[in-house]
Amino acid sequence: MPIAMITGATSGFGRAAARRFAADGWSLILTGRRSERLEALEQELSDNVEVLTLTLDVRDAEAVARAVEALPDEFRGVTCLVNNAGLALAPQPAQEVDLADWHTMIDTNVTGLVNVTHAMLPRLIATGAGASIINLGSVAGSWPYPGGHVYGATKAFVEQFSYNLRCDLKGTGVRVTDISPGMAETEFTLVRTKGDQAASDELYRGTTPLQAEDIAEQIFHVATLPAHININRLEVMPTRQTWSPFTIDRD
Numbered sequence: 001m002p003i004a005m006i007t008g009a010t011s012g013f014g015r016a017a018a019r020r021f022a023a024d025g026w027s028l029i030l031t032g033r034r035s036e037r038l039e040a041l042e043q044e045l046s047d048n049v050e051v052l053t054l055t056l057d058v059r060d061a062e063a064v065a066r067a068v069e070a071l072p073d074e075f076r077g078v079t080c081l082v083n084n085a086g087l088a089l090a091p092q093p094a095q096e097v098d099l100a101d102w103h104t105m106i107d108t109n110v111t112g113l114v115n116v117t118h119a120m121l122p123r124l125i126a127t128g129a130g131a132s133i134i135n136l137g138s139v140a141g142s143w144p145y146p147g148g149h150v151y152g153a154t155k156a157f158v159e160q161f162s163y164n165l166r167c168d169l170k171g172t173g174v175r176v177t178d179i180s181p182g183m184a185e186t187e188f189t190l191v192r193t194k195g196d197q198a199a200s201d202e203l204y205r206g207t208t209p210l211q212a213e214d215i216a217e218q219i220f221h222v223a224t225l226p227a228h229i230n231i232n233r234l235e236v237m238p239t240r241q242t243w244s245p246f247t248i249d250r251d
């Protein structure tokens, strides 16, 4: 059975993707920091598929490298890496945020993604044709909005890193895709607002956001395309989300 490694499998897109891959019998390497959630997911899925859970903070390059190095033989032949772990913080204007929140976003969305990719590249190249790296970018990486500041910039990094990886992986068979969702109802806004459930509920109220399962389906689709097809970037929005016009500061 093919193997998917999913970072940030304790919630949202990552957990839904784990369930989607499991439904088709894939073996799973599931990572995240909250071990109790990993254990619950392992319990849920392991009757039907092989599951290995790794409690891992993607920001810790050494821990990531050690965990990948120590993968048991039956989990070494990874077919698909889903670089999903990530977060936004500090929705207020740039001039009002704590520097620490900017650092956390860069450390997680940029450094963390790079840490996991670096550790996993030899495994994916060994798998060769049909292997894929699926990076979770965001519409925020392409479209500016107030309060997007460093979050959007980290996702712009994900897009360009994905394209550049493709160049270097030419000839290895390893595909690279940036999946960039728009508004999706997960724990994302709860994290962004540091636990403000009312603010999270308000954002999604009266509209129809994407659900985690919608993006999980896209991830699974991209991972299971014939080996000669590479989707470079997939931007996915809810039908009820579009762009705003430019704004003008007037006297």
Ligand SMILES: NC(=O)C1=CN([C@@H]2O[C@H](COP(=O)(O)OP(=O)(O)OC[C@H]3O[C@@H](n4cnc5c(N)ncnc54)[C@H](OP(=O)(O)O)[C@@H]3O)[C@@H](O)[C@H]2O)C=CC1
Pocket (backbone or CB within 6 Å): 007, 008, 009, 010, 011, 012, 013, 014, 031, 032, 033, 034, 056, 057, 058, 059, 084, 085, 086, 087, 088, 108, 112, 136, 137, 138, 139, 180, 181, 182, 183, 184, 185, 186, 187, 188, 189, 191
């Ligand atoms: N929801 C949305 O509107 C959109 C989200 N995205 C992106 O999709 C990805 C998933 O987000 P989503 O599912 O919505 O959000 P959730 O908050 O529901 O899930 C985020 C996941 O990332 C993990 N994570 C966060 N920090 C770390 C870390 N340092 N080390 C390891 N794992 C970490 C969390 O696990 P744990 O806390 O257990 O470590 C959790 O499993 C993110 O990269 C996000 O930026 C992109 C576009 C839209």
Ligand SMILES: O=CCS(=O)(=O)O
Pocket (backbone or CB within 6 Å): 137, 138, 139, 140, 181, 182, 183, 184
């Ligand atoms: O990445 C998340 C989607 S949004 O909040 O930037 O629209």
